[in-house]
Amino acid sequence: MPRFYFNVVSNAGMVIDLEGSDLATIEDARREAVQDARALMSQAVLSGRDISARKIHICDERGTVLLIVAFTDTIRRAD
Template sequence: MGKSRQTSLECKQSFCDSVDRIKARMPRYFFDVVSGSNIVADEEGTDLPSLDTARSEAVSDARYLMSEAILRGEDVSHKVVQIRDDRGDVVLRVPFADTIRRQG
């Protein structure tokens, strides 16, 4: 194997190791969808750099779910995305209705 090919592979592995270290330090957030007493729990979670980023993700998720529901003729604006941290504590609640920009 040529020197440049070996160096390239070492760089790729070094990059992957760096990404793994960064992800290990990133908090994991779980996005549950709550409707009254019914909770659809996120079992996997997502590694994100901050709660603010998690909130942005929750807003996007809620908007997506609402758009899908509208196409089916359903109103799901009463639902909430509940964000939990890796200890299982609820750190933020994002009501679907709050993710809509209202004109007025």
């Protein structure tokens, strides 16, 4: 099973995921990144901060970026 790493990227820098997660597919990794982004934004909103400009880079074991999940893409917009 492949190991995926979820690095959180902001204008101030990057928080590197040193542990990673064993997941079956890149789609499973994308779903985990979406959940992580939503959880981080929820905590930030409760603290009065806006971190919606951040992104999660999903990387493989070599550090190659496989997919980028923007925090703003994880929010369902009400019309």
